[in-house]
Amino acid sequence: MSNVTDTPAWQKLAAHHDKIKDVHLRDLFARDAGRAEKFTVEGAGLTLDYSKQRITEETVALLAELAKERKVAERRDAMFRGEKINVSENRAVLHVALRAPSGEVIETDGHDVVPDVHGVLDRMGAFADKIRSGEWVGHTGKRIKNVINIGIGGSYLGPEMAYLALRPYSDRDMTFRFVSNVDGACFDEATHDLNAEETLFIVSSKTFTTLETMTNAATARAWAVERLGTEDAVAKHFVANSTNTEGVEKFGIDTANMFEFWDWVGGRYSMDSAIGLSTMIAIGPDGFRDMLAGFHEMDEHFRTAPVEKNLPMLMGLLTVWYNNFFGAQTLAVLPYSEHMKRFPAYLQQLQMESNGKHVDMAGKHVDLQTGPIIWGEPGTDGQHSFYQLIHQGTKLIPCDFIGFLTPLSSLAHHHDLLMANLFAQAEALAFGKTAAELTAEGSPAAQTPFRVTEGNRPTNMILADKLDPKTLGRLVALYEHSVFTQGAVWNIDSFDQWGVELGKVLANRIIPELEAKDEPKLSHDSSTNALIERYRAHKG
Numbered sequence: 001m002s003n004v005t006d007t008p009a010w011q012k013l014a015a016h017h018d019k020i021k022d023v024h025l026r027d028l029f030a031r032d033a034g035r036a037e038k039f040t041v042e043g044a045g046l047t048l049d050y051s052k053q054r055i056t057e058e059t060v061a062l063l064a065e066l067a068k069e070r071k072v073a074e075r076r077d078a079m080f081r082g083e084k085i086n087v088s089e090n091r092a093v094l095h096v097a098l099r100a101p102s103g104e105v106i107e108t109d110g111h112d113v114v115p116d117v118h119g120v121l122d123r124m125g126a127f128a129d130k131i132r133s134g135e136w137v138g139h140t141g142k143r144i145k146n147v148i149n150i151g152i153g154g155s156y157l158g159p160e161m162a163y164l165a166l167r168p169y170s171d172r173d174m175t176f177r178f179v180s181n182v183d184g185a186c187f188d189e190a191t192h193d194l195n196a197e198e199t200l201f202i203v204s205s206k207t208f209t210t211l212e213t214m215t216n217a218a219t220a221r222a223w224a225v226e227r228l229g230t231e232d233a234v235a236k237h238f239v240a241n242s243t244n245t246e247g248v249e250k251f252g253i254d255t256a257n258m259f260e261f262w263d264w265v266g267g268r269y270s271m272d273s274a275i276g277l278s279t280m281i282a283i284g285p286d287g288f289r290d291m292l293a294g295f296h297e298m299d300e301h302f303r304t305a306p307v308e309k310n311l312p313m314l315m316g317l318l319t320v321w322y323n324n325f326f327g328a329q330t331l332a333v334l335p336y337s338e339h340m341k342r343f344p345a346y347l348q349q350l351q352m353e354s355n356g357k358h359v360d361m362a363g364k365h366v367d368l369q370t371g372p373i374i375w376g377e378p379g380t381d382g383q384h385s386f387y388q389l390i391h392q393g394t395k396l397i398p399c400d401f402i403g404f405l406t407p408l409s410s411l412a413h414h415h416d417l418l419m420a421n422l423f424a425q426a427e428a429l430a431f432g433k434t435a436a437e438l439t440a441e442g443s444p445a446a447q448t449p450f451r452v453t454e455g456n457r458p459t460n461m462i463l464a465d466k467l468d469p470k471t472l473g474r475l476v477a478l479y480e481h482s483v484f485t486q487g488a489v490w491n492i493d494s495f496d497q498w499g500v501e502l503g504k505v506l507a508n509r510i511i512p513e514l515e516a517k518d519e520p521k522l523s524h525d526s527s528t529n530a531l532i533e534r535y536r537a538h539k540g
């Protein structure tokens with residue numbers, strides 16, 4: 001495939017950008033009373049108003065042309081067909097099969113994976129029911145009240161984000177916690193007030209080799225065995241989610257208590273696989289299936305809607321527009337929902353591990369910027385912290401606002417205030433306030449320059465009726481496919497993550513240098529040597 005910057009659509013976009021880069025959203029809205037309607041699309045139960053983006057109809061047409069030239073739809077279809085589009089690992093990318101209804105056929109290497117998916121879902125459902133009903137008891141006969149997911153990266157962020165997002169739908173008599181960090185404080189804090197007799201550990205790891213997870217799992221095992229008095233207790237207090245049966249057996253977890261997934265599920269695309277077991281225990285198997293139905297709705301929308309009406313494709317293409325033509329470095333994701341607190345953190349892995357790449361599919365260095373930096377906090381907290389820089393700073397920061405029409409809180413009057421703030425922020429960012437307007441309002445002349453907000457800050461407004469399992473599935477799939485679209489345009493492998501390896505290898509080399517009593521000779525650079533020596537000296 002040619003360099004994207006050499007394609008006709010890219011060059012047309014560059015010329016078009018030159019023409020419209022200084023046009024203000026104020027003028028774009030003034031020119032066209034139908035703008036909001038024109039640039040609002042609905043799909044899979046979500047509404048995307050992208051009228052406050054710095055675009056015209058021509059921009060959308062050219063972005064659609066770019067998608068066509070880059071064969072985004074063909075690559076999408078290849079993914080759905082189970083082709084090995086993760087070229088550097090020679091793997092299929094089939095998270096869409098995790099939410100395919102039973103009866104659908106999705107094959108990879110000639111094998112239909114959908115029955116396997118439903119087999120595991122059924123086993124997870126039976127297990128979750130047993131825990132929730134109290135049929136499954138701990139080693140001493142007590143009901144399980146606490147569930148601790150041990151995992152990191154994709155085996156942590158999705159489960160924690162989903163639990164927090166769906167807490168109103170969860171069993172409130174149970175406690176759910178998440179141990180990810182290898183800092184012992186993480187384990188201590190998660191367990192200090194829990195009774196081992198009532199605690200279930202779910203060890204979640206695709207590979208079952210990850211240092212942090214294996215260390216925390218071993219600590220959990222020792223913690224439980226010490227408190228319950230026998231190794232036999234492990235059978236009732238530990239289950240595993242993994243692709244590595246051997247590793248699970250070796251750890252001492254009965255494979256009858258292992259929930260399987262497959263190498264065609266990327267870690268950051270796995271919250272709807274067995275990795276979601278804690279979510280399923282929290283909200284119940286029916287709630288989990290609703291979430292899968294929401295994912296599937298968005299998959300179908302992504303698979304079938306034309307690019308101009310395709311929410312994830314539009315969002316992916318707009319990200320390319322700002323990232324590559326306006327030179328924006330970041331994208332802020334700002335959910336106006338307390339329950340969506342961890343959604344930006346979840347998206348950081350999804351987007352940045354997927355599209356933080358410097359070579360194309362052929363291994364050749366790319367000649368353009370790839371994935372943006374993702375960040376964000378829930379509204380309205382962010383407004384009182386970093387929004388200042390978005391409004392008046394010198395950097396262009398496109399924002400995704402996410403709002404829900406129906407409140408989950410019974411304090412309904414708070415919701416009007418929350419939503420008023422959401423709409424006001426998008427309005428202020430787009431239209432700003434000019435010096436003339438300020439003067440007319442009586443602003444003292446000396447203050448006016450400080451008070452001017454230029455506006456022309458682009459935003460997406462994503463609205464859903466209500467945050468529930470189905471909506472969460474739709475939202476996650478929306479971003480998954482937006483990431484896919486970006487990766488397809490840039491022609492990079494969005495499904496590998498080689499960049500995280502070097503740090504792991506170096507840590508494994510340093511571990512014995514910190515642990516060994518005889519303080520082995522160091523052969524790092526002078527800075528790393530000095531840091532290690534300082535630590536050793538302190539440790540004594």
Ligand SMILES: O=P(O)(O)OC[C@H]1O[C@H](O)[C@H](O)[C@@H](O)[C@@H]1O
Nearest residue numbers: 153154155205206207210267500
């Ligand atoms: O699920 P695991 O195999 O334990 O992997 C956990 C995480 O660690 C790795 O370093 C990867 O960067 C992530 O993509 C992955 O989600």
